[in-house]
Amino acid sequence: MRGFLGFLILFLLSGKPMHGQELADEIGKRKGEKPSPGTIYPALKGLKESGFIKEEKEGKIITYDLTPSGKKALSIAKRRFTKTFLGVFP
Amino acid sequence: MRGFLGFLILFLLSGKPMHGQELADEIGKRKGEKPSPGTIYPALKGLKESGFIKEEKEGKIITYDLTPSGKKALSIAKRRFTKTFLGVFP
DNA sequence: CACCATATATTGGATGTCCGATATATATAA
């Protein structure tokens, strides 16, 4: 089962726009270990290439946010995720 | 993010013991597409080698069930999963 | 007894994830 990193990133961005290291920090809080840049940036690149996120650069900071098709993709992925793991959440 | 197939298998076996194709069917129901034998059997083999599941063979059917350490591993994985995906479930 | 269906098991190739190390860019501080 794979594709969850992208899903989690889209989910986190649906809460608020974030830059790369903020995403890494939040994922680190949830997983107990902060992912390396080698995990985050290729994943962001892939989501951008898929048209699910857009960037806004200011100085050295690139803020990522969902595009309309990213929101749609997240919606679909959420339903799939919920169905796949039905019963796992307490 | 990876390691979810093993987690889902342990979770499903915590409900009741199942054989390989039953697991594939249940995963297929949840994901919308039944996984191929090439996905299921290597994963079962890995879980067995990790000591998380045990087998009981009868004729051509091998029924899998959790071991005590499998139950423990599932418990830990459930908490991690819940924490990682907090807020995703409706 | 032969055939069929089902279950198990493997393999090589492909994809996504993951990392550590390294490189580059930018802002801030000394």
Place this chain on the structure above:
DNA sequence: TTATATATATCGGACATCCAATATATGGTG
């Protein structure tokens, strides 16, 4: 101006997942 900190980005290697195809085993049916 230089040094430092932070952010971004890449890469090769390793691991988990995934499949289709193939092979073997077993039970049931004709």
